[in-house]
Amino acid sequence: MLVVAAGGFYQMENLEMFIARSLLPLGLLLLCATARPVLAQEDQTAGREKIAWLGIWSEAKDVAAATGRPIFLLSAAPRCRDVPGIW
Amino acid sequence: MDRSILSDQRLVQASRDFVCVRLATYEDEAEAEFLASVFRGRSGELENTVFALLAPDGETKLARAGRSPGMVYGHGEEGTRKLLAAMKAATKRYSGKQNQVALPLPRLKDLRLALNVAACDHLPLALVVRGEKPDAGFEKTLAELAWSESLRGRLTWAVADRSEAKKVLGRDFAVGLHIVAPDTFGLDGETLASVESESPVVRIEKAVLTAVAKHDPELLEHRDHLRAGRRKGKTWETAVPVTDPGVPPPGRGEDRPPRAGDRERRR
Numbered sequence: 001m002l003v004v005a006a007g008g009f010y011q012m013e014n015l016e017m018f019i020a021r022s023l024l025p026l027g028l029l030l031l032c033a034t035a036r037p038v039l040a041q042e043d044q045t046a047g048r049e050k051i052a053w054l055g056i057w058s059e060a061k062d063v064a065a066a067t068g069r070p071i072f073l074l075s076a077a078p079r080c081r082d083v084p085g086i087w
Numbered sequence: 088m089d090r091s092i093l094s095d096q097r098l099v100q101a102s103r104d105f106v107c108v109r110l111a112t113y114e115d116e117a118e119a120e121f122l123a124s125v126f127r128g129r130s131g132e133l134e135n136t137v138f139a140l141l142a143p144d145g146e147t148k149l150a151r152a153g154r155s156p157g158m159v160y161g162h163g164e165e166g167t168r169k170l171l172a173a174m175k176a177a178t179k180r181y182s183g184k185q186n187q188v189a190l191p192l193p194r195l196k197d198l199r200l201a202l203n204v205a206a207c208d209h210l211p212l213a214l215v216v217r218g219e220k221p222d223a224g225f226e227k228t229l230a231e232l233a234w235s236e237s238l239r240g241r242l243t244w245a246v247a248d249r250s251e252a253k254k255v256l257g258r259d260f261a262v263g264l265h266i267v268a269p270d271t272f273g274l275d276g277e278t279l280a281s282v283e284s285e286s287p288v289v290r291i292e293k294a295v296l297t298a299v300a301k302h303d304p305e306l307l308e309h310r311d312h313l314r315a316g317r318r319k320g321k322t323w324e325t326a327v328p329v330t331d332p333g334v335p336p337p338g339r340g341e342d343r344p345p346r347a348g349d350r351e352r353r354r
Binding site: 070075082 | 149
């Protein structure tokens with residue numbers, strides 16, 4: 001019996017060749033299609049830098065005095081309605 | 088917290104010319120007193136959030152202070168542009184000294200708080216466990232790593248001795264550096280990597296970068312986080328009393344049905 005698949009005609013006896021030459025590339029294609037959005041998301045966040053904060057006022061004040069740089073001050077409560085883990 | 092504006096890459100770049108400090112409100116008496124001197128809301132008390140641009144003396148305000156950048160400069164693109172302009176003016180006025188300054192480890196005041204803040208930021212915690220005496224060379228190396236281009240802003244740092252580490256995380260830690268993934272509520276954590284203080288810098292950096300890449304925190308919507316926290320009995324006790332008027336006195340208001348605007352008022 002002949003099977004028509006991408007890349008030509010295959011005899012069913014030669015199933016391994018059928019899988020290798022037909023289903024495998026199809027699988028790889030599907031894998032790439034599903035992986036691309038994830039990779040794209042990683043790319044978007046990987047390049048994004050974040051503000052580097054000091055966390056103690058006395059140390060920040062010392063660094064500002066030593067470097068002569070102005071201070072970007074922010075304060076926030078690391079809890080909401082007494083539940084921690086959220087600003 | 089005004090997250091969208093703080094993650095704006097123009098602001099992040101502009102922040103490099105500043106000493107950026109983010110304090111935890113109500114978690115230190117002296118800092119709470121200082122913050123109240125910078126800004127008090129309509130209540131006349133220290134509120135949950137404070138924002139200000141200050142001169143290098145740490146006292147002179149370069150503009151009006153407020154609860155957030157949005158409150159002072161407005162929201163959206165226009166607010167961001169105004170804030171960036173104010174930052175540019177500040178750096179023009181205070182261009183900084185030319186001398187090289189060794190920056191300290193950007194740690195929080197204690198491990199308990201740092202674990203919580205790491206969870207708030209969805210960042211891994213870098214825990215430096217000290218022996219009987221601090222290892223100055225090791226901590227200097229870590230400070231340089233913390234401020235390196237590849238790692239700055241990507242970890243929350245804490246320094247603790249072994250007993251504090253055991254008290255907060257419930258297990259023994261060897262002297263050295265441990266990268267910990269905080270749980271959703273910042274009350275516990277799982278160790279992702281550990282390196283000894285004698286390790287070569289390259290090995291430390293590689294271990295940290297690998298752990299940072301591996302960190303995959305659970306992200307919940309604000310409401311879901313609160314709901315889950317309450318259901319599981321996850322609570323936080325502040326170091327100093329909360330004076331934000333949005334917080335009802337104990338036992339009041341907690342059981343009534345929610346009203347429109349509750350979330351904004353009580354956060």
